[in-house]
Amino acid sequence: MAAQTPTYSEEAALSLTLAIVVSSPGPLLLLDGDLNVLAASASFSEAFGIDAENAPGRQLSHLGVGEWDTPQLRSLLDATRSGSAKIAAYEMDLGRPGQGARRLIINAQRLVYLDEENLRLLIAVTDVTEARADAQLKDDALRQNLILLREVRHRVANSLQIIASVLLQNAKKTQSDETRSHLKDAHHRVMSIAALERQLAGSGDRAVELHTYFTNLCESIAASMIGDAEQISLVVTGSGGVVDDRVSVSLGLIVTELVINALKHAFPHGRHGKVTVDCQFHGPNWVLSVSDDGVGMPTNPADIHVGLGTSIVQALAAQLQATVVNEPAYPGTRVAIAHTQIALVDDADAEAVERPAA
Known part of the structure; x- marks a missing residue:
């Protein structure tokens, strides 16, 4: 018995595609070749304040109050529908009057299917505003901690240098050779640790290049001893x-x-x-x-x-x-x-x- 060849129905295929897009848990848009909206997922409408019922048939640039009308996005979509490019993780800022700017990641591609005469573009949108803000807060906190750490090390180095000076003065005053030797040893150690702290305070980050580090340290020891x-x-x-x-x-x-x-x-x-x-x-x-x-x-x-x-x-x-x-x-x-x-x-x-x- 010969296998039956499945029949193709453009209307059925389009209906299935629209149903998939509309029910997607992630923000999706389906556009035609003129960048008109064919379907918008409920999550897209909810995330960006778009009227889901009135979105189909409208130009992408006319959604909302025109915040989607950006030259960069249109140029990328033009290149995508011509087949010369595919948008992969393009980042853009979406601004809307009365609201703060939102950082979006756009992925768009031209759909390849049997009906080659009717062009379709699928766009996925991810809002990374909060993630970027959290990362910025972490970076700011890290920079602040590094500044505080350098300041603490600088103050520690100053305090150690004062202690070393006191030790050296006491070494000069004592009459015992053994005590003088111990005080001088303590003086050299404290001065060297102070030099360490100064080197680390000036390094600016957590990576230390050892040749320069040892050179500066030995210069400090040589000057002292x-x-x-x-x-x-x-x-x-x-x-x-x-x-x-x-x-x-x-x-x-x-x-x-x-x-x-x-x-x-x-x-x-x-x-x-x-x-x-x-x-x-x-x-x-x-x-x-x-x-x-x-x-x-x-x-x-x-x-x-x-x-x-x-x-x-x-x-x-x-x-x-x-x-x-x-x-x-x-x-x-x-x-x-x-x-x-x-x-x-x-x-x-x-x-x-x-x-x-x-």
Whole structure:
């Protein structure tokens, strides 16, 4: 038995299309080739204050009080009905007297069906006014929080500098060499943390470029601790990297402790030398090291003393899920903090591993 060929009824097809558009839960418009409204969904009429019964037969530009008559929208619809373009997520502002502007996203396309002589355009409208307003409020709040954070950090840095000055004055007044040494250590640490806060206050966002950050930090430490730049130099090398401010604080404190330790112990009796801060990034993996060409580590393990600075570095490295390695540099000492998240494998090597042997 031969299959029956379904008959085509333009009137039935149009009736079905109009019923689908009118009952759509989202704002829809069906237009003819002259941009006259054939049907408007109830949700469109409700959302934009349009009389659903009187909308069919009217020009799109005549809906409401003329707010839909915009040159940009008409140009896009002209291009769409000619087949040369399709409106995809076009944003426009809909203004109506006595009402605030509404932000809309317009999607429109030419319908392709059997009756090619009668052109039809389907338009979907999404009101994103509230979503855009919420996003703007969040952006404004974030900017305000960043401004407040920079201000707090600036004030903290000023307060720390005052504390450092008091510590230095007390160090000069004390008669005890041991007390003087402890006060000077505290002074250097407070000054370095103040420098950290100033750097972060001036960064302007949550991303910190480490090479510049370490350079400015080491300049502050050198100004505080190195009396003769020709005797001891402090340099920053490496490719650096970009991290968020939380990580940068920990890395800055690590650098501060290691540099202070090197300046205190690596060059006794006026010895000349150099301290190098190096940071290398390879994707999620990085190595931060502080090395010197000084007298080196004690040969007798009993002479190795774990002080406050070492404990601070170990604790900060643990927070960053990194490991600390102390090793001789011949000459001098090198302390490296390494963070390894994944194994770096060259693409060619990976293919060689996966490819079976011939």
